[in-house]
Amino acid sequence: MQVPPYLVNEHYDDRYFDVVNAIEEAKHVFFHGSGLTDIFSAVGPGRKEFIIGETGFGAGRLLIALLDFLDSRGDGDIALTYNSVELHPISPGRMASILDRFRAQVGPLIDQLVRAYSIIEIARPGWHRMQLARPFGVLTLNLWIGEALEMVQALTLPCDAWFLDGHGPKKNPTIWRSELLMAIGEKTKTGGTCATFTVAGAVRRGLEAAGFSVGQRPGFGGKKAVLRGIKQ
Template sequence: MIDQNVNLDWRDGNTPVSTQFDDPYFSLEDGLEETRHVFLAGNMLPDRFRPEFHIAELGFGTGLNLLTSWMAWDASGQNTPLQFTSFEAFPMSAPDMRQALVAFPELYNYAERLVQAWSEDPSLSTLAGIDARVILGDARKTLVQQGFKADAWFLDGFSPAKNPELWGANLMLQVSEHTKFDGTAATYTSAGLVRRNLAEAGFNITRVAGYGRKRHMIVAQKRAS
């Protein structure tokens, strides 16, 4: 069990907004479709799924991206667990997570399993059906300690204008170090800071159509050294 470490406002009952960063956890239009557009399609998923595929993420939040990926993985016919590693500095409580995920009834069966496991251990050691791990703490300190290399990254921190620490050059370099060659990354933002830092870290950057009101987003592929 974890204590709530974030203060939230709620819009329309089910959309959590961080009061610390003044930013919603997912699109006010449709968070599930945003995840599918930005993080799945942005990383060419589920087409790239294969055994032992590994997704890594900055910003676990409500767990929506994990749930959407998990459901897509199962629907793709894979018979081994998806590997999913996420980093979160400000974990929300299990009741708040449940309230947020009520907005996505399509994910209900997965969400109930996630919330139960989260309430028991936020590292998700008890979550069956997916090889998931959440690493709590400042990703600028914790990512460097990890030994994995991901096939795809979901860069889903709060807005770079409001949370620049999660988009800094050193952290983007660590993202690159923890990405397989020809691995990919995607994010909802097209901020110049993010484009520059990812490019300097070794990614080829492309701006593509964003979701909803966002005109552009970033997709990236790691360059061969």
């Protein structure tokens, strides 16, 4: 399959995501992997508040998939905080082009995200806040423009779940460095989780050193296995 040039992040010579079924892949690897479904189900009636962290916002495909996943569950009264980070923010136009391949499935969600993203000043480092109102409740997107470690250190509350999605460790070792994984461990609630597509030994060991008990799960779309961690 030919990859359109805008899908490859020129800073790392790697795609933003694997194009085949990337929305379903997000659900399998990250939402089921992080145990989000179980976390939602375990909470009783009333307002449900969750905090998610993501390394590598990219084109926002994981966020779009999450909104779609939550809309389809039929839950209500959810207040979700989604903390993410991007060192090389793309233009809203490029984001729209990258996400366009999912338009038939999640068109209105793409429009909503691109609209919100168009308003922020991506040239300004630090936090940018966007609010996305959905049938399940509201998602507050806190996007840090800058380095991942700075974002993690700037968090005032620990996360319930982390989605680690920052290119493969061979292409981008900095986003898997132990200093950053340690900081992520510190900003995770006890019993909180992390999920990622890579099963590289260095990543597994880094997450274990950061306080996660790590295990493999079946992969998706030809990938044999993926990782999940639970903060001890």
